[in-house]
Amino acid sequence: MREWIPVSTSPKGRLALAAVKEFGTRPFDEVTVAELAAAAKVTTGALYHHFGSKLGLYAFVRADVERRLLDRMEGALAAAGSGSDHSAAVTSALLVGLDFAVREGFLRILGDPPAGTGHDRLAEMLSEHAVPAVPLLGQVLAAAWRAALAAVAQGADPQHARAAIAALRLHVPDCR
Known part of the structure; x- marks a missing residue:
């Protein structure tokens, strides 16, 4: 609280x-x-x-805005359920987050990596939920999501950003 x-x-x-x-x-x-x-x-x-x-x-306002973002994204992940396609669940959460950031005008505060700290709560949350668990996957997904927000902030059509996020698929080939 x-x-x-x-x-x-x-x-x-x-x-x-x-x-x-x-x-x-x-x-x-x-x-x-x-x-x-x-x-x-x-x-x-x-x-x-x-x-x-x-x-x-x-830091104060970013923590508040980021918490609101993560609450929505975690809700999307929970709604997808544990037995479903994890890639689709993560993509759904990314889309929910994108829609929230665009609608509320939080393109820069959420589109830029956290200033003054190495703590990236978005990347951590994505790492926890991404399957398969691959080192750096949360950071890569967070960077792609932020790039979509940055594109919208620079004038790109939000629907194009949605399409780019929706095209992401998590798949790791057998590396044996």
């Missing part, structure tokens, strides 16, 4: 909402502290007070 849910009218809540919007549509490096503070109608000091830094604010 969460420790804190932002109240949108508080300075901390306004900063979180502004950060979700800005980091959702623009790369981390292109968003400035001054822009975030202005969008939230607070001083830059408030940002530093509540989050310590731009990276602290980014």
Whole structure:
């Protein structure tokens, strides 16, 4: 359970909402502290007070957005059931995640690898559910999914990104 849910009218809540919007549509490096503070109608000091830094604010909102993404993807995996085609289940989860990110405008915040940390929860979740279990498969799938989001962020048709994700099939030949 969460420790804190932002109240949108508080300075901390306004900063979180502004950060979700800005980091959702623009790369981390292109968003400035001054822009975030202005969008939230607070001083830059408030940002530093509540989050310590731009990276602290980014990490806070990314964790929230990523948790919402993973909840949806895990739900898609659970709906597919344990006895079904694992490749189809993972592809379904990737499509659910893509649709969520596009619909909510989270193309950049979810399309970019996590900033400031080596911890990639999406890759970890995909590794746990991908069958066959192959080293680095979760990282490769997460990179492909993020590439589809990046393409949409750069103007590609979301349906083309869906088609590319749907074309992914997990198959590992016998390597004996």
